[in-house]
Amino acid sequence: xxxxxxxxxxxxxxxxxxxxxxxxxxxxxxxxxxxxxxxxxxxxxxxxxxxxxxxxxxxxxxxxxxxxxxxxxxxxxxxxxxxxxxxxxxxxxxxxxxxxxxxx
Numbered sequence: 001x002x003x004x005x006x007x008x009x010x011x012x013x014x015x016x017x018x019x020x021x022x023x024x025x026x027x028x029x030x031x032x033x034x035x036x037x038x039x040x041x042x043x044x045x046x047x048x049x050x051x052x053x054x055x056x057x058x059x060x061x062x063x064x065x066x067x068x069x070x071x072x073x074x075x076x077x078x079x080x081x082x083x084x085x086x087x088x089x090x091x092x093x094x095x096x097x098x099x100x101x102x103x104x
Contacts, residue, residue, distance in 0.1 A: 023049045
């Protein structure tokens with residue numbers, strides 16, 4: 001069982017890394033598509049990717065908006081999140097794990 005879990009974790013992490021690579025690579029390509037590198041284009045792509053991810057999360061889980069999804073999460077886990085502080089307020093335990101992975 002432990003070996004299956006390790007394989008599942010590795011597969012999950014590989015998919016996460018591939019998605020992260022696609023987003024940052026697209027942003028880099030947008031910034032370098034002109035003769036002059038442009039930070040504005042880079043961050044515009046990242047912002048748009050973030051908004052698209054939020055919209056997809058809402059759609060896939062059946063919520064009308066990402067705000068509705070977050071409201072549902074706060075109702076289910078609000079007390080635990082408030083104790084963790086404002087930075088963790090919008091993050092599920094799995095999201096906190098993801099953010100720690102991204103930070104390293």
